[in-house]
Amino acid sequence: MSNEQNKRKFIYTYVHHVDEYDLCRMEMRSFFSLDSQANYIISNTKIDPSRSPFIQDRLEVLYEENNLDNIKSLVKNLKIDETYKVVCLNNMDIGATTKIHQPERRLIEREIGLCIEGEPDLDHPEIVFGLIFIDGKWYFGKHMKSVSFWRKHLHKPHMYSTALSTRVARAVANIAVPQPQNIRAIDPCCGIGTVIIEALSMGINMEGRDINYHVCKGSRENIAYFGLTGKITLGPISEVKEHYDVAIIDLPYNLFTHSSAEEQFDILKHARRIADKVVVVTIETIDDMIEDAGFVISDRCIAKKQTFLRQILLCE
Template identity: 60%
Template structure:
């Protein structure tokens, strides 16, 4: 029996824009956020994610009402009251799964049809609230729309960089895969290099600390954080010296010309990670499933992140 004080749980529609090489990484991020993925570029869930967190999300619609019939949809719009100035946008500006893109002139007509019915004051230039609607799987949805802001783009040019570092898009996705829901989660990047993942994590409010064995890159990581107005602890030293424990760790396995690491050294890093965390996300250019299992972890999910002919494995372990 339902009680009068119970309220319906909010539902959200997320739209995505990603390159072909990013599909697998995007779907791994979807699974981290929502517990499932879709091959399509649109997804519906009751889980509330800020679309600006993902480098792949385009928009999020918080659903207020819906209908399979356009005339019923218009009647719902006529009953809707906006207490703030508003504008209305049709989200079908791209093909969404099997729903074709609605041409620009037709979208404008539909937007005016909805906007003229809503009770309230429209403001196309500086609205207090943005409403949107979308046709998805033969059903019309209306709600509050929030566009993704590509904050990761602001981090493309860091004061300290090196060519083998993760791209900001991949780094942001990896941070989300490791910590999809940051509340109460403590994270560490114990081989943080110049802080590519650390910058993305801290910019999203993830409680992550950094560490690296190389004093020069630690200095670069600290300067990169400061450059973007971010705060975060970055210590010098190997992972073996970490005394605290964390909910999750991210290890972009050292491999480049500046870090001459042996297979034994890689195994030592993974074994030390088992001691300090219950969840691990490994980024590696070479297979190391046997090392991960030897360290005592179980692989629960994975994908390959591609960039042209260069591939990295993203491996999620517990």
């Protein structure tokens, strides 16, 4: 049974550290409006897998069948002009489905590949087809491998020990702006630009501010270092006059920009004023403060780094 052509289905596989479980699921919910306890999710939503620090593969499903012979019959109908290869994605346990070992994966890839009418190229194919076995069903389709572009952002000219890690910053940007089209975003306490860099690298229209001149200068230099273009303004959030679709507030707590409870509440009140949706990053439980600022917390998670915990709160 093949999928109806007008109903696209995508399968995403995930890999993450155990400490990243909650953050990964919150990013899932942002992208797909639901999450999965397993290390894969099936959705009708198309996301570039390279956006997420956790997604490993994306399969755009063309056929799904209960046995491999039916898949072989269906792929014979494919007529492609590009060179191609087939990869089996069961190189790890997928949910309750155990890993298929390499010799068997190679055999499956060869058998399916030989059924496709076209020119195979195992080294530099123009199109890659994927095959995955999950819970007794085979899925075949167009495969896209995630590329960890964000890894090059790990080493910046200017770095602070208390800044978000690159992986967390990228996930936070995705939670704030899952679909970047026509969205304006701001990080009004941007520090050295960790979140801004991840957002800009994904095509998210985000600008930044900070009250510290040297921090703003460092942020601009970090952005330029990676060949990105972004606006960083010196000044407090209270001076922001424009309105944004979303703001990211990583509440200041380092030696350069430590803020009192009153100052944090002031930041949150202004965030309510300038943005429809706000993602707050905090090391303290501030639910009452957030509610007093006029927000409703619609989703949340804990981002762990060994014993250091941050709360990620989606506020609307």
